[in-house]
Amino acid sequence: MIRSILIANRGEIAVRIIRACRDLGLRSVLAYSTADKLSLAYQLADEAVCIGPPATAQSYLNKKNIIAAACLCRCDAIHPGVGFLSENADFAREVEHAGLVFIGPRSETIALLGNKVAARATALGCGLPITPGSSEEIKDLDDALATAESIGYPIILKAACGGGGRGMRIVFEKKALANALQIAKKEALAFFGDASVHMERYLQNPRHLEIQLLSDGQGTVLHLGERDCSVQKNHQKLLEESPSPILTQEMRERMCSDSVKLFQKLGYRGAGTVEYLVEGGHYYFMEVNARLQVEHPVSELVSGIDLVKAQIGIASGKPLTLTQEDVRLSGYSLECRINGKSAGTITKLNFPLGPHVRIDSHLVANSVLSPYYDPLIAKIIVHCPDRDQGIATMLRALSEVVIEGIDTNLEEQKLLIGSIQFRSGRFGTDLYTKICETEENTHGK
Structure with missing residues (x-):
């Protein structure tokens, strides 16, 4: 039984996991670097233990220190969050060998999927189309x-x-x-x-879609629909929405069915996504993300299922009690990532409130956006009855955001979401270039 969890991560995802632990009545222990001593996650966790200096190799990527911290603090399990060691098969294996529970897929599954060539071969063997x-x-x-x-x-x-x-x-x-x-x-x-x-x-301007799945490793695999992650800058996601405006119901059902089939073949355990590129009415398997995704709140809002709690339950050995028929996808959700363009102290910070808006963040006024880590400031997520209302609500939410002291991508997000192309739902992965870089060049002239 899991009673105490070491969180081997930082930022908003650490805060997210701490809140899930509190809801479940579990003890949370934060593994933190010296750069995060004053973080919101540090303040919210039941306990905290320093695992090293700011450099990731000496802290959040330091497997030995993290496992030692979990044992020292009498934890039963380690949650790796996203990024860092979340898809590191060696780390998962060492956690298991230490007698702890790794909240994620089995180490051998991560090892297989971590190699994109092996993952493509596995997908092809399950009948999935590949590029x-x-x-x-x-x-x-x-x-x-x-x-x-x-x-x-x-x-x-x-x-x-x-x-x-x-x-x-x-x-x-x-x-x-x-x-x-x-x-x-x-x-x-x-x-x-x-x-x-x-x-x-290379598909030059496809759509990028992913199917969210939950699998208990005991035979039950559920899909929670798709997320459209096509709006990107340098292959980094900026916006995510569900459902995708381009999918027909027939293609959606085929993509979800293929994804479930792949996870059943893998004997997958935990939360994960199957990612696809879509072009010309066809979809192609790209990879599996064997972990929680940054954009998981989008699927949580349309499905009503708490993915972090589900991860913990599955890692505890509990079978999923839901069937696919029990999963009811409702409404439309849109997530906007607010990123810093520079490190520094946030002197003023105001996040939007009001109906249909969720904020996932680890920052408050006078927080420091560290130069050592990912520049994510906050995820703003809305959930509305339909896409038009979702876009309008997001624009309202973005208009209320105030961030001073550092440069951010807030204005770029407003341009993207308010653009004719995004509203139409007909665009590809080049939308950022068309909207934001064109605007920058025009403004510069």
Whole structure:
């Protein structure tokens, strides 16, 4: 039985997990770096233990210190949150070997899905459509040239063990491949400790959709519908919405069915998402995120299911009691990520209130947005009966936000959400470039 959880993360996701623990009557212990000594998560947790200095390698990526802290504080389980060690198979395995519960998939599942080549092969074996690409890691330049020739330009090189836009290079012509391969491999090694890359045909302006799933590892797999994550900057998500305005009901049902089938094949345990690219009426498997996603509140609001509580219940060995027929998806939800463009002290901060608005944040006035970590300030999420009302509510919420002391992307978010293209629902992953970069260039002139 889980009675006490060490939270091996920081920021808004740490606050989110602490609140779930409190709702469940569980003891929360925060593992924090010295940079986060004054954080909201530190203030809210039942206990807190320092695991190192600000540098992530010495704190939030320090497996030995985190596990030692959990044992020292008599915790039963570790919740890795998002990012950092949340998809690190070695960490999950070491947690299990220490006699603790890892709140996430089994270590062997993470290991399989952490390699994008192996994940693509597994998806293909389950009958999921995949983009044309290499069936193995790219060995050298000759291999890259031959593979690119067989699938056709443009192509994209991806870190086999990475994500989040790191270790990715788009190549439009043969003469650029050698340099792109070298850079992709260097980035993959620097960010993920593995220089392996693979190649796929590059879809130039697709939609990016993901299916949220819950699986108890005992035979029950539920989907909570899709999230549309197409609005991105440099492969980093900015807006997420559900349901997607472009999906037909027939395609939605096929994508959800394929995703459930894949998780059943994997014997998956916990929360996770299957990500797809959609183009020309077709969808293609991209990867599995074997963890909670930053944008999980969107699915929570349309489904009424608390994903963090569900994660903890599954990790405790409890089977899911819901059936797919019990899952009722209602209304429309939209999430907007407010990010800092500079580190520093937030001298004034006002978040929106009012009907249909949820705020997930770890910051208050006089908080410091650290230069060491992700620049996320807050997630503003709305839940309304339909998309038009959702957009109007989000614009109202954004108009109430006041952040002083640092630069943010608040005005860019207003431009995106208020644009004709976004309102129409007909756009691709280039929306940010079309709206925000065009506006910046025009304003600059």
